[in-house]
Amino acid sequence: MSSQLSTLQRTRIKICGLTRPQDVDTAVRAGADAVGLVFYGPSKRAVGLGQAASLRQRVPAFVDVVALFVNASTHEVEQVIEQVQPDLLQFHGDESPEFCTSFKQRYMRAFRVGGPGLDTPEAVLAACRRYPSASAWLFDSYSTGYGGSGLSFDPELLSAVRQAPDSRSIVLAGGLKADTVAHSLKMVQPYAVDVSSGVEDAPGIKSEQKIAAFVQSVASASMHR
C-alpha cells in the first residue's frame, strides 16, 4: 500500500460487551464502527437472546453488530443468527476452521497470544493460517479465562502476521485504553481495534466518558500515522 493511502486510512473501532441500551447508543454516537454482544454464559457481559435482539434494534445502518461466541454449539450460533441477525461472528474459543466456516456468514477468528502454543511470532502466524477464510484475525492476550480480561500482550508476537503476504485484516484487542492505545496503534498498525474492559466502570457497564476518550484517541492516532 502506498504511504499516501495509508495516511488516509482510519482505524476501525469495535466496542465489545454491551449489555445496556444506553451503552449501545453511547457507542454509536461516539463513532464506533461495530458493537459486540457476548454470547458466552460465564462472562459478566453475557446477554440473552431477547436482550440481544432488542439491543440490535438500536443499532443503525453502517454500524456492524458482532456476535461473540466461546465454544458454543452449532444450535446456539444458529439461534443467534436467526434471532439477532449479526453482521459478523466472532469466534473467541477453540473453534475449528470447519466449525467457523459452517455458518455461511462472515467471521472473525480470535487468537489468545502469549499462551501455550502461541508464544512465538511464527507459531501465531501458523495458527492464523488455519483460518484463511476469516474476514479478520483478532489478537487478544492469553489469560486463564477466554477474554475480556483487560490484559495486554507483547506486540512483537504479531510481527510475522504483520509481514505475511497472505495476512487477513488485523484486529488488535487486549487491555486497550484511551491513554495507551496510540502506542499500540503505532506498534501494530491494525485494521481495527476491539475494546471492552478499558471503556467500562464495571464489567458490562460502559462509561460514556471512557468510550468518548477512547474513540478520540484512536481517531487522532490514525490521523498522525
Ligand SMILES: O=C(O)c1ccccc1N[C@@H]1O[C@H](COP(=O)(O)O)[C@@H](O)[C@H]1O
Ligand atoms: O468481553 C468478554 O467478556 C469476553 C468474554 C470471553 C471472550 C472474549 C471476551 N471479550 C473480548 O476480549 C477481548 C479483549 O477485551 P479487553 O478490552 O481486554 O477487556 C476483546 O476482543 C473482546 O471482544
